[in-house]
Amino acid sequence: YVGRKLKALNCQTMPDFFEKRFQNKWVSVIAIVIMIIGLLGYGVIQLIGAGLVLSEIINIPFPMLIMLFTAALLVFCALGGMYGVVFTDTLMFFTMLGIAAIIAPMIIGQAGLTNIKELAETIPYYWTIGGTEQRPIGWSISQFLVWILFFTCTPALVSRVFPAKNDFVVLKSAVIGVFFAPFMQLLVFLAASAMQVLQPGIEPADRVMVVGFMDYVPNFLGGVGLAGLMASIMSTASTLFVLTGFALARDLIEHLGNKQLSEEKGMIIGRLSQVVVGVIVCVIAIAQPSSIYWISVYSGAIFAVGWLPTVVASLEWRRMNSKAAIGSMLAGVVSFVGTDEMAKRGFITLPENIDSLMIGCLTGVIVLVIIALLTKPNEHELEYFNQIKSTTLSKKTIEYILAEPNGVIKLKKQYKQTMVIALSFIVISFFLWGFFFIRLGL
Template identity: 60%
Template sequence: MAAGIMIAVLAIYVGVAIVLIRYVKTEDDFYTMGGRGSTLLIVGTLAATYLSATTLLGIAGQSYAEGPLVISALGSFGAWIGTLLAVIYVGRKMKAYGSTTMPDFFDKRYNNKWVSIVAILIMIVGLIGYGVIQFIGAGIVLSEVTGIDYRWIVILFTLAMLAFTAIGGMYGIVVTDTLMFFTMLTISVVIAPLLIGQAGFEQMKGLAESLPGYWSIGGTEDRHIGWSISQFLVWILFFACIPALVSRVFPAKNDFVILKVAIIGVFFAPFMQLTVFLAAAAVRVLDPNITDTDYAMVTGFLDFTPPAVAGIGLAALMASIMSTASTLFVLVGFALSRDLYERLLNKKMNTRQSLNAARVGQIIVAIVVCAITLARPSAIYWISIYAGSIFAVGWLPTIVASFEWKRMNSKAAMASMIVGVLSFVGIGEIARLGWIQLPEGVDELMIALVFSIGILIIVGFSTKPNQYEIDYYHTMKATSMSKITIKEFLSKPDGLAKIKKQYKQIYTIAIIMTVITVAVWGYLFLMFGFN
């Protein structure tokens, strides 16, 4: 029954995507749904992408094994800070500058072929790594439910995802993501409380007696505080510039939608994660003998909830995987076709040819991701950290300096991106081989970030921006989403009244979400004795 419900829900998602193809008539529809994204749609797609296999399988598994606070106290907190930065800082600015994709920004900012190529390669490598996580998650869930061999499941899921992502581009993804978001909410508001209720708050707190450190930041492994801080930093830096989140801003109608999304996301991001982590601790009480911890939540659904609820939970888990995986397919397909092949190689294509090229790019990415997934090289959580760190050290310093520093130029951008990625990979591999010993609490991300920022500053002061880069910097400073939105509203009848109405809505939403947040977190703190 559980498998049947899961398959039925997933079939609905695919059916909706097929129906939405009629709305994809132009490249703008395919890449940014024509800028028609409402608050509901953008909140839905953002939250759906945020809650991926990393949370529901990888981090939930670590919460089961080591304790919920190892990640939720700092890592999850850093993740939603990074999400806020992705929405109101990086994404909002790039949308104002007319970017359709993130590589668009690099192209517009520097008008330099090699800067664009390096940026695109970082994006492709990072997203493929993050995509592998989703595919491993799909293989775990579906093989557990159906009994079909993991390898065949991965191959079948790859084919299904290709059919899903090639249909409607970003238009189809945003709408189906919103449907998936409401399915995912069942985990946080129905299934997690059900598992916690069966385990009992006292029994969950009692895990610390048999598992010392289970309810501490260090966890059962007694991790150094420096490790926890590094997780806090990596999730801020990663989420602030990952294309899967930043690109969610591009379809938004206007700046009011973006601000509302930021406010609502402050609540849903930590809420949806923390309830999952607590539910994983509940599963530890109910079944303390799960050896492959990536299966912890799947076991919780199948063994400790009614079949109908389990089916919805599995559908929600698969929705989180499909949402993130479909986004990555589309973004990398865009990068290969539109940003790399069409623009940088100066290949002139009409709308039909461009869309077909994007789909070919998705097929190429699918084959690569499928091959890596079949090997299943590491645990889900650690793959996510590695993929995320590439964006943190390769992109973020360059993006921030591109926004804010007048001396920033293509040479500094190239140096920062290349040195950041190579130092991260190089130091990490040397440390793993045992050739060097990193100080306790310091990892390769921190060192690589210092190198990336340091070389950016050195090259930036040693060279000068060209006239194009200076002119575009001033253009950016004179451009903002708020100005664009106000101008747009004032051009309509009763524009000023509509602006005032939008501001009132923002204040109202902020107050409501604050009250809900205090109530939810206050209740959890009291029940777990954190008061």
């Protein structure tokens, strides 16, 4: 949704969109600061993950491993850039696919689906929506909202659309991605449940799959599994380092200084920014303030409450303007962080089924609507909104293909290929998820 629209508008980064849409210094600066905070959080969990994996293999203290991995990442980003990121992304996909399709089923097979299903008998409420801690339904809804709202506007995913050749490539990859994401996740999660059968009580829980790779599959496959984890960590962490350095150099410093940096100077500042970010992330990762999952939730929520209401309103509402954008982003983030911290420290008690993400997101939307209704967009904002509505990636794709020799035939072929891929994965999904539904009976 977001990536296709931004690609049609020829945006190179998500901060580019905020700049083009509003041409307001403070909108751009606030948006970039939110992005950097969110990406820093994700950088922290990648380093913690790397430390946990490596500490199982190498007899080196956790803090030293974090520092060594940070140094390796900085060298990788400096030498490889986005080309290196794309390369490791490719390796990551195939190694993670190997984990899901070969290694995870081996661990599941050793435990047995029947024993996995019966975990609820030894761990009460294991297979319920509320989980073993019997969290309220509002918590599950909040988790759903965190990820769907975060994925909609996170730069690490939205920017993946930008290099696509045309809209058909985006649609085909989306269909395939929508299948493989839950496919890989479900099998890995079931393998983690299998480890509860094979070796219960592993602490911290972040080590579960590492232990599984080390102790419950042949050495070669265990090595592939660990390589997959490291490729995943390297891919995501390098993406975040590159994006953060680029944002600091190209977007934040240029906007604050009101000056255009040369390519060479921008590159130097970008490299220095990556070093600064690396040091900050390294220090936080060594402190290990929380588990990987909870840090990722917090980082994702920052994007969800800070960016998404502004992005959607900017694309869809004529009255949207810079004042509403500033108010919404600040209100969303401040209300989320403030509510979450006060609830954790016992200053307030949130109603059942309501959490800080819902409050932050709702606050951001309400503030946006009120300010937008009380103010008016300027001439540039109205003109750019009209440009958004008249520019679509699908229209550009159709016009481009029809302009080629035998364009109509090529266009029909693309439609047919996209439809065949979509229907094929629907059929595959029906049988795959049906199998697990029947065997687990949940």
